Each structure stands twice: as C-alpha cells, then as structure tokens.
Amino acid sequence: MITGETNQETRRSVVTREEWVEARRALLAREKAFTRERDALSAARRELPMVKVEKSYLFEEPNGKRSLAELFEGKRQLIVYHFMFDPSWDEGCKSCSFVADNFEGSLVHLSARDTSFAAISRAPFAKLEGFKKRMGWKFRWLSSSGTDFNYDYHVSFRPEDVAARAVEYNYEKKPFSGSEAPGLSVFLREGNDIFHTYSTYARGLDLLINTYNYLDLTPLGRQEQGLPYGMAWVRHHDKYDAP
Missing domain, CATH: 1.20.5 (Single alpha-helices involved in coiled-coils or other helix-helix interfaces)
Incomplete structure (x- = not known):
C-alpha cells in the first residue's frame, strides 16, 4: 500500500x-x-551566450505539424520541458509527471511575461494525448517523433551510445542505462532567428517542483533517506491510495 x-x-x-x-x-x-x-x-x-538554432524541427500536435518557431505563439521566449516518454512505453515517466503536475497554474503568468511553454516527448502523439487525458492536463504537449530534437538537446540516447557507455547528459559523457532523461530548454526569438539560451537537467529541475519546495520547509523534509533513489516514492497522481 x-x-x-x-x-x-x-x-x-x-x-x-x-x-x-x-x-x-x-x-x-x-x-x-x-x-x-x-x-x-x-x-x-x-x-550566458546563446547558440543560433540552425536545424529545422517539426513537432506533431492535434492540428498537424508545427515548427519550433510556431511554438513561440508570438512570444519572444519559449520554455520547453523535455518529458521522458520513450515510444515503446505505455505511459509517461512518473517523475516527469510529478514535475508536470506543477505546470498549469504558471502558464497564464508566463504568457503575461512574453513567454510560451510546451512539453515535448519522443513518443507518438497518440500516446501523449491518451496519457495527457488520463492525467487531466491541459498544457501543450507535442511529439518530436521522427526528428533529432531530443537527441540534439541530450534528453534521448541512441542504443549505440548507451552500449558504448558514452551518453552525453548534463554536460558530460557518462554511462547511462536508459533511453530517456529529463530536462528543460529555453529559446529566444529575435526576428526570424531562434536562439538556444539555456538547458538544465537532473537536479537542476528541482526548482520546478513545488511539492519539494513545500516539503523542504517541513521538519521531515522530502523523506527520501534510505530509498533506492530520490523519487522512488513518487507515483502518477492517479496511483496513490486514498488517504
């Protein structure tokens, strides 16, 4: 239980x-x-200096394909959450879901600060849409299936890199056992040009998790001592037993 x-x-x-x-x-x-x-x-x-995005990407959503530029929705800034969802999985990562439960209240406020938001995953759009409906989320979530986007921003890993124990994640090459990892990337639009300004991974995502921020104020804290890994206790929000 x-x-x-x-x-x-x-x-x-x-x-x-x-x-x-x-x-x-x-x-x-x-x-x-x-x-x-x-x-x-x-x-x-x-x-930080920035890097011009030279490659074209097309992402899938209900109304068809959208370019990276279109994800800005007229705003100057775009925040992308790299949500772990391998194409072979039946549901999204539980830890990313834990993060995603914090998204929706911020969206209208981000928009007021000239900033758009989207989650992007490698799984087919139909899987994303089904899981999104199950979770009751409304934020924009697109599929990068068939593109190099996840690989270029180092949140998905090719089998040969995993086998070679040379996965690039969080700005270093290291052994990694999985095909996906979480992250967040920020982009800036200047006229018709798009620039990558920032990406963060791993513990850099802690700031996005209000549940942790609240728990850090309490005497018991996160209560993760002795667990196999920090978020081992986390479940999809529809999988906790009723109190």
Missing part, C-alpha cells in the same frame, strides 16, 4: 520561544544570503 506515513524521526530540540526566535533569526540570515546568491546566479544565467 502506498501511504503518506513515515517512520522518520526529527530529533529536534525543544526550546523556549525566545531561544527559538534566536535560532530562527540566525537561519534567516543564511536564507537572505542564499536569496542574494540565487539572484546573482539568475543574473549570470541571463548573461
């Missing part, structure tokens, strides 16, 4: 209110320093 129960102990000190406020102020100083460093890091991210 999948439940929300945990045996994790907090081992926290019990103190007076005055002692707690003193400890909280000390932590607040660290939090403020972290916020300033995060702001500086975000500024550095915006100053």
